[in-house]
Amino acid sequence: MLSKETVLNKIQILITNHFSTPEKAFEFFDKDGNGKxxxxxxxxxxxxxxxxxxxxxxxxxxxxxxxxxDGDKRISWEEFKLAFDEISTD
Structure with missing residues (x-):
């Protein structure tokens, strides 16, 4: 099983190499456009x-x-940003 650090590192590489901002990455993967x-x-x-x-x-x-x-079993932009900020500071 991959460690949390390995998974988060792979996500960071994807976002930084393929998107101009974390928000653009979030928008790209939010296929239904509901903000989560x-x-x-x-x-x-x-x-x-x-x-x-x-x-x-x-x-x-x-x-x-x-x-x-917020317990809705989805990741909002605010939650995504917090996660990305955590990744970026490691």
Whole structure:
């Protein structure tokens, strides 16, 4: 199993290499435009970050558990930004 640090590092690389800002990355993966990333949208992000399909579901669940502050089982822009800020300072 990949460590949290490895997963977050892969996400950071994806965002910094393919998007001009973290907000652009969030908008790209927010396919339905509702301002929140669902589990399936997070799985798409993880796929693009080259996280193995075998563990993508588990990792997406853990990311939601770790960063979903309002308990709606989705990641809002504010929650995404907090996560990205945490990644960027490591």
């Amino acid at each position: 990333l669902s589990k399936s949208e997070i799985k798409d992000l993880l796929h693009e970050a080259e996280i193995s399909g075998f563990i993508r579901g588990l990792v997406s669940t853990k990311l939601i558990e770790g960063y979903d502050k």
